[in-house]
Amino acid sequence: xxxxxxxxxTMLRLLLKRCLHGxxxxxxxxxxxFLLLRIAPGGPxxxxxxLPPEVIANLxxxxxxxxxxxxxxxxxxxxxxxxxLGPSYKYLDRGVTDIIAETLPTSIVLGGLAxxxxxxxxxxxxxxxxxxxxxxxxxxxxxxxxxxxSLPNFVLGALLIWAVALQLGWLQIGRWDDWSSVILPMITxxxxxxxxxxxxxxxxxxxxxxxxxxxxxxxKGLKESMVIIKHALLHSLIPxxxxxxxxxxxxxxxxxxxxxxxxxxxxxxxFITAVTDRDYPLIMGVTLVYTALLxxxxxxxxxxYSLVDPRIRVE
Amino acid sequence: xxxxxxxxxxxxxxxALFVGLVFVAASLAPWIAPYALxxxxxxxxxxxxxVSHWLGTDGLGRDLLTRVxxxxxxxxxxxxxxxxxxxxxxTSYGLVAGFKGGNWDxxxxxxxxxxxxxxxxxxxxxxxxxxxxxxxxxxxxxGLVSWVRFARIARGQVLQTKELLFVESARALGASRxxxxxxxxxxxxxxxxxxxxxxxxxxxxxxxxxxxxIGIGINDPYSSWGTSWGTLAQDGYRxxxxxxxxxxxxxxxxxxxxxxxxxxxxxxxDVLDPKQK
Numbered sequence: 001x002x003x004x005x006x007x008x009x010t011m012l013r014l015l016l017k018r019c020l021h022g023x024x025x026x027x028x029x030x031x032x033x034f035l036l037l038r039i040a041p042g043g044p045x046x047x048x049x050x051l052p053p054e055v056i057a058n059l060x061x062x063x064x065x066x067x068x069x070x071x072x073x074x075x076x077x078x079x080x081x082x083x084x085l086g087p088s089y090k091y092l093d094r095g096v097t098d099i100i101a102e103t104l105p106t107s108i109v110l111g112g113l114a115x116x117x118x119x120x121x122x123x124x125x126x127x128x129x130x131x132x133x134x135x136x137x138x139x140x141x142x143x144x145x146x147x148x149x150s151l152p153n154f155v156l157g158a159l160l161i162w163a164v165a166l167q168l169g170w171l172q173i174g175r176w177d178d179w180s181s182v183i184l185p186m187i188t189x190x191x192x193x194x195x196x197x198x199x200x201x202x203x204x205x206x207x208x209x210x211x212x213x214x215x216x217x218x219x220k221g222l223k224e225s226m227v228i229i230k231h232a233l234l235h236s237l238i239p240x241x242x243x244x245x246x247x248x249x250x251x252x253x254x255x256x257x258x259x260x261x262x263x264x265x266x267x268x269x270x271f272i273t274a275v276t277d278r279d280y281p282l283i284m285g286v287t288l289v290y291t292a293l294l295x296x297x298x299x300x301x302x303x304x305y306s307l308v309d310p311r312i313r314v315e
Numbered sequence: 316x317x318x319x320x321x322x323x324x325x326x327x328x329x330x331a332l333f334v335g336l337v338f339v340a341a342s343l344a345p346w347i348a349p350y351a352l353x354x355x356x357x358x359x360x361x362x363x364x365x366v367s368h369w370l371g372t373d374g375l376g377r378d379l380l381t382r383v384x385x386x387x388x389x390x391x392x393x394x395x396x397x398x399x400x401x402x403x404x405x406t407s408y409g410l411v412a413g414f415k416g417g418n419w420d421x422x423x424x425x426x427x428x429x430x431x432x433x434x435x436x437x438x439x440x441x442x443x444x445x446x447x448x449x450x451x452x453x454x455x456x457x458g459l460v461s462w463v464r465f466a467r468i469a470r471g472q473v474l475q476t477k478e479l480l481f482v483e484s485a486r487a488l489g490a491s492r493x494x495x496x497x498x499x500x501x502x503x504x505x506x507x508x509x510x511x512x513x514x515x516x517x518x519x520x521x522x523x524x525x526x527x528x529i530g531i532g533i534n535d536p537y538s539s540w541g542t543s544w545g546t547l548a549q550d551g552y553r554x555x556x557x558x559x560x561x562x563x564x565x566x567x568x569x570x571x572x573x574x575x576x577x578x579x580x581x582x583x584x585d586v587l588d589p590k591q592k
Contacts, residue, residue, distance in 0.1 A: 025429060033441060040444040146581075150574035152521055154528045154545075155566045158552050162559055245432060253436030260529045261552070275440055275531050283441070290437055298432065 011306065018302050022295035029291045030284075034076060037280045038069055063087065076284075085285035090277045096285035099270060104289065106176070107266035110258070111251045113182060114190035118247075122194045126201030127233070133206055141198065148195030153254050157188040157261035176264050185262045189254050193247050200243060204236040211235075237308050241301055248297035252290055327582040330575035337572055340387035344541065350378040352385050352541060363560050370564040373550060383564050385541025389533065390520045390572060392540075393453060397519035398512050400458030405465025406508055412466065413473025414496060424470065430463045439522060440531060448534035453526075457519050468511050472504035506587035513583050517576035524548070524569045544569045 051059075060066045064075060079086055085096035125145075129138040164184060165173045175181045208214060209232055217231045218224075256268035263269075267286055274282035340347070349369075356376040364371045370379035412423040430438075439456045446452030476482060482499050490498075526532035527545025544565040551562025 025432070028429060029433070036441055036445055041447070146577070147574065150517070150577050151570055152525060152528075152573065154525060154548065154552075155570055158548070158555060158562055158566060162555060162562075166556060166559075249432065249434040253434040256436060257525055257529055271440075272529055272531060275444065278444070283444075287437060287441065290434065294432060294434070 014306070015299075015303070018299050022299060025295055026288070026291055030077065030080065030288055031073075033284055033287050034073055037284060038072075040278075063089070080288065085288070086281040088274075088279055088282045090274070090279040090282065096281050099282065100267060100285055100289055103265060103267040103270050106264060107255050107259070107268055110182070110185055110189060110264065110266060111248075111255055113186045114251055114254075115193070115248075117186050117190035118193035118197055121190075122197035122201060125194075126198040126205065127228070129198070129202045130205035130209070131228070133202075138202075142202070145195040145199045148191050149199075151191065153188050153192060154257050154261055156191055157184070157258060160184045160188060161261070173262060176262075185258050185264060188261070189251060189258045192254070193250065196243070196247070197240065201236060201240055204239045205232055208232045208235050234308065238305070241305055241308065244301045244304075245294070245298045249294055252293065324582075326578060330578035330582075333571055333575040334579060337387050337391060337575075340384045341391040344384045344388060348378075348381040348384045350381045352381060353377070354381075361554075361558050361561075363558075371558075371560040373547075373561055374554060379547075379561065379564050382542060382547055383544065383568050386544040386547055386565065386568065387572075388541045389450070389543045390523065390569075392450065393457065393523040394516040394520040394576075396450075396454040397457040397461060398515045400454060401460075401462040401465050401515060402508070402512055404458065405462035406469045406504075408462065409466035409469025409471075410473055410496065410500075410504075413470035413477065414492070414500070416474075416477075420470070423466075427463050427466050430460070431467070435460050435522065436525070439526060443526070443531065448532065450533055450540070453523060453533055457522055461515050461519065464511055464515065465508065468507050469504055472507055473500055476500050476503045510580060510584045510587055513576065513580035517573040517580070520569070520576070521573055528552070 057066070064072055067075075076086060083097060085100065088094060088096050088099060091099060125141055129141045132138050161173050161184065165171050171180055171184060173181075173184070205228075209228075213235075214227060214232055217227045222231075252268075255266060256272055258264070259266040259268040260272060267289070270282065271286045273279075274286065345352075354377065356372070359368065359372050359376040361374055362368050362372040362376075368378050368380065370383060372378055373382070408423065408427075412420045415423075438460045439453075442456035442459060443452060446455050477500065482495060485495050485499050523532060524543060524545030527543040528549045530549060532545055533543055547565035548562055548569065551558075551560075551565060554561050
């Protein structure tokens with residue numbers, strides 16, 4: 001039985017430990033990225049036109065680039081703790097925090113919808129395919145999933161734009177203002193996770209169905225739907241949960257590409273531009289936000305774990 | 316077991332054939348390509364597929380079949396190079412971690428966990444800032460990310476094999492550590508490692524073409540090596556409204572190559588490593 005004694009002592013301790021681990025990961029990533037960007041060749045002020053040395057000196061003084069590296073590091077980390085990710089080299093009127101605050105919600109909406117799409121499509125499909133395993137429909141589903149896993153999201157995005165927007169004229173592209181502009185990007189971003197989740201769920205379900213406890217449940221005379229939903233499906237959720245973390249990572253990085261393809265004003269698009277511009281503070285800020293999001297996703301997964309699998313709660 | 320038999324082995328055969336074609340295209344591009352690389356014809360701009368240009372031409376009048384054939388070199392070099400780097404790095408790391416065991420293993424695997432949790436694409440992009448946007452830099456960046464998969468597999472296999480009786484008897488007979496590792500443990504991890512290798516090639520190809528598509532991949536437009544399929548797809552994407560043929564061929568090349576390698580990987584896994592389904 002799933003009981004909700006999440007806030008027991010062991011759970012709290014586990015939660016605290018995970019949080020500390022997450023903070024450690026964040027700090028490691030921040031430090032490594034900081035160092036990496038300091039030793040990366042080429043500077044933000046390299047341009048076609050050679051700037052006079054005085055101008056460069058002034059710019060460096062403005063952004064504190066003339067200080068020793070450890071001082072820059074402390075200054076930056078101090079800012080991060082207070083939620084200040086520094087100035088952008090490229091967008092002179094806005095700080096990195098402002099840019100992220102403006103673009104992050106867009107990316108989160110896109111990523112969240114894609115995840116929702118993946119779960120809503122993959123669960124029924126996987127369940128259905130497992131139940132009617134080796135049937136024609138099962139093979140079709142799995143063949144489509146195999147194709148979906150190999151289809152790069154920029155290829156799928158381009159294909160959808162060409163077919164749905166340009167040939168059929170059903171949807172418009174290049175906009176991000178109402179629900180209809182979300183559909184194609186959501187499908188593009190969610191397709192690979194859907195395919196992956198569906199085939200994973202199918203294979204774990206098939207494995208679970210031959211376990212002893214499922215046979216026992218059947219022998220007790222439970223209805224088949226109860227056997228599947230209550231016993232088999234719940235048990236199969238554990239391997240599915242293990243991949244949610246990597247899947248969240250895949251969605252994050254997929255969003256770079258999808259936002260590029262569909263010209264969506266999200267954080268991923270800004271990140272790509274920042275890389276081309278060598279806008280180091282913006283690169284650094286976005287990296288930190290991505291890592292923080294991932295750490296949170298993994299934390300949630302850990303909590304869900306203990307909800308699904310009572311053995312973890314006891315440990 | 317209960318999984319369906321792979322629908323038809325025809326699919327695997329076709330995949331092997333396609334992978335073979337990609338290899339042929341990559342190694343023989345200068346001889347089989349119908350036009351010279353970089354050859355432009357002003358009067359032949361943006362042609363749709365025809366007898367003289369099977370896949371059409373691009374905005375500068377370059378033959379697309381030629382460009383796609385040469386592009387196979389970039390994709391294959393990146394795929395194989397990355398696989399090799401991560402194979403050497405990851406397998407030896409995993410072997411050491413699994414063989415040493417205890418605290419060493421724990422520490423080494425924590426490092427792997429941190430790498431494993433981060434989005435690959437983010438690390439590639441950050442590392443490419445450091446190593447530059449050339450094929451060598453990209454190989455290093457991709458290799459530094461994908462080694463973790465090999466490390467995990469190799470370590471897991473070592474931990475399993477190390478406890479087996481024949482290893483114990485070898486130890487009892489006084490075999491040295493190196494001998495045990497090379498003669499007794501290595502042969503047992505080869506299967507899963509080969510499977511991982513087969514899967515790491517398409518993921519490197521995917522990563523490279525994606526980076527090139529969003530314009531932060533290899534930046535060498537006049538390379539004698541050819542242009543990445545990702546860059547070709549980006550060119551095509553920009554012209555898609557009026558000239559959809561330009562994106563069709565590079566996109567199909569990328570998709571089919573990744574699909575074929577993945578299918579081959581699945582086939583190999585069934586043969587070499589049936590436990591890992």
